Amino acid sequence: MSKQHSFTIEDQFYLDGKPLKIISGAIHYFRVVPEYWQDRLEKLQALGCNTVETYIPWNMHEPQEGEYCFSGMYDVRKFILTAQKLGLYVILRPSPYICAEWEFGGLPFWLLKDGDMKLRFNYPPYLAKIDRYYKRLFEEFNDLQIDQGGPIVMMQVENEYGSYANDKQYMHSLVDLMRKHGVTVPLVTSDGPWHDMLDNGSVQDAALPTINCGSDVKEHFVRLKQFHGEDRPLMVMEFWIGWFDAWGDEQHHTREAQSAAAELDDILKEGSVNIYMFHGGTNFGFTSGANYYDKLSPDTTSYDYDALLTEWGDFTPKYEAFRQVIARYTEVPEVQFSTLINKKAYGEVAVQQKVSLFSIADKLAKVVESPYPLTMEALNQPTGYVLYQTNLGKQRRIEDFRLIQCADRAQVFINDKLMFTKYDQHMEDKELFDLPDPQNELKVLVENMGRINYSVKMNTQHKGIKGGVIVNGAFQSGWRHYALPLDNLEMVDFSKEYVSGTPAFYRFELEVDEAGDTFLDFTGWGKGVAWINGFNLGRYWEIGPQRRLYIPGPLLKTGANEVILFETEGKAGDSIRFEDSAQLG
CATH class of the missing domain: 2.60.120.260 (Galactose-binding domain-like)
Incomplete structure (x- = not known):
């Protein structure tokens, strides 16, 4: 068993009574294949960092209610132990909600089966599900906390809660659940330094407030000092050094290295940092989330983030610029990289x-019949596509066709011929067309482009067709559904x-x-x-x-x-x- 240590938050962070400046970088184990975890962590160590930070996505660890997964890319314990082997400390952010440009911000889709669900509030059924999840989750790493000989020094309560709501009772409930299920290390919160975010999201009697930002750190630290007093440490929990991409963006988002390095220097002069992202990784599968401000913006598969390491783990000029800054504050070790990685053009x-999908839909999914269209959630389907089918009957003119409450993208076929594609705000626009044959079949293939991971729209993230389909002014009935999560390709x-x-x-x-x-x-x-x-x-x-x-x-x-x-x-x-x-x- 490793030696037990004490980690406390006073006017500074203290490890065994000695001041510790946390220099951390974010790596999401669930965005990197396990074979490369050690490589990415070694490169973090070689930067001069002493800590790694990661979110924990509830929806990957409990994909169906009561069914848990902690293997492969989701073996969080193995990731933590790999960090410990390299001498790195660990910050965990095990909130039910993580944002992270991740499908539904890490919340499992099945929460939406409760028609009255109030996400991220002191809603008893929501808290009961978190209680059960935390009981299982913390079994994975409670013994890896620093006071038990492990590398975990801090854990976060919720995530940027101040930009969502101000339900302090909910925040205290989460603190109580974490302590109930064995968390003994200090707790933190992280929020933007703007508007009411710090006031809304902090529980100062239970957790240290930290801030998330990408620039103007000096003035934000002034605000943080005013908020929590001069006798508590300053930390940027998410120092945004790049940004993420959405499908349809004009170009890949990048940030110039020297300005970011100068901001890092400003942070380290006064406090501690977690670099977001040190290494972004990849939104494999259907894990990418989406944002919604004036329109739907689903995130790309790449989560490169213009981070210090590229999506595929290469060093960048920003890495070297940051290493030079960090060397002013700590000794930067020489690290021998253990993983040989080659690139191949095949x-x-x-x-x-x-x-064709239409030839094998019945092989991929068992048909579900209903008088009205069912959502993905009603079909117990997390992600992917749903194929809807119905008989429209005789040849005639359709003068009013609309998809009501349909998300996110729909392709409409008459007799297997594509008529049009509907997306986001144009979903309910009226369409006119002719039914050409004596009998006519309508197919609608609806894609979940990724549930919203941030903002006020999170409680309305049902996918598929929720409202119905209007045909000549009336709701069409008699539907056949094929749920297509596409996790059974062997059936193609x-x-x-x-x-x-x-x-x-x-x-x-x-x-x-x-x-x-x-x-x-x-x-x-x-x-x-x-x-x-x-x-x-x-x-x-x-x-x-x-x-x-x-x-x-x-x-x-x-x-x-x-x-x-x-x-x-x-x-x-x-x-x-x-x-x-x-x-x-």
């Missing part, structure tokens, strides 16, 4: 097989019919003599999802700014590798390419 690979039967221009699956074989990191170039394709050997790499979309999907080498094997694309737009090329570099903007 070239062009041709399509080998293809099949490529011997069935393929019709060009329809949503379809495409299969490729990539021959590899030596596995290395590579990048799937989807030029010539429209929109969809890609898999390698059954692992969901995430979404692609021709609107950019991301142009290639990162594939970590550990996902490949020597010999034949199966690649599958689900292309929804019918915009299919004859091949895909695997390059040795990214293209983010």
Whole structure:
């Protein structure tokens, strides 16, 4: 057993009675394949950092209510132990809500099955679910707290709560639940330094307030001192050194290295820091979230964040600029990197097989019938797509067709022919068209683009069709549903019919003599999802700014590798390419 230590928050942070300046960097274990955890942590150590910070996503650890996952990419205990092996301290942020540009801000979709759910409030059914989750979660790492010989020095209560609400009873309830389930280390909160955020989100008798910002740190520290007094340490819990990208952005967001390094210097002169992000990683699968201000902005698969390490783990000029600043405040160690990572360009690979979704929907999902359309949540489906089908009857003119309360993106087909695509604010716009045949079938393929991870819209994140479908002024009844989380690709039967221009699956074989990191170039394709050997790499979309999907080498094997694309737009090329570099903007 490792030696037990004391960590306290007084006028400074103290480790065994000696002042400790926390120099931390954020790495989300759930955005990095486990084979690369040690590499990323070694590079954090080589920067001069003494601590790593990570969020904990509830929706990944309890994907269905009462069913838990702490293995593979979600083995948080292994990540913490890897950090400890390297001599790093750990800050955990195990709030039910994490934001993080992550699907639903880390909240599990099944919370929305409660029609009266009040997220992030002192709503007893919500707190009861957190209570049960915390009981299981903290079993993973309670014994890894610093006073028990582990590396965990602090944990956070909620996350940027001051920009959401000011329910102090809720915040105290979370503190009580954390203590109930074994948290003994000091607690912190983190909020923006603007408006009422610090006042709303802080519980000063139970947790140290810290701030999140990317610039003007000197003036924000003045505000923080005024708020919590001169006798408590100053910390930027999220020092934003870059930003994230949304599909449709004009270019990849970047931030110049020297201005960020100057702000870092200002922080370290007066306090402690957690660099957000040190290494961003990847929103694999359907894990990317979305923001909503004037319109829906779903996040890209890449979470590069213009961080100190790239999405694929390379050093950047910003890394070196930060290392020089950190060297003024602590000794920067020499680190021998233990993981050999090569990049490979495997070239062009041709399509080998293809099949239309409409030919195999009944293979991928058991049909669910209902008089009215059901949401994803009603179908017990977290993410992916839902295919809705109904019989529209005889040949006639449709003068009023509308999708009511439908999210997020819908493709409308009559007799398997695409009529139009609806998105976000235009979902309820009226459409006119003719039904051409004696009998006519309507299909609507609805995609969940990622539940909102921030702001006041979080309680309204039902996906699929919630309100209904208007046909000539009245709600259409008699629906068949195919839930398509697309987690069962082994059921895709490529011997069935393929019709060009329809949503379809495409299969490729990539021959590899030596596995290395590579990048799937989807030029010539429209929109969809890609898999390698059954692992969901995430979404692609021709609107950019991301142009290639990162594939970590550990996902490949020597010999034949199966690649599958689900292309929804019918915009299919004859091949895909695997390059040795990214293209983010």
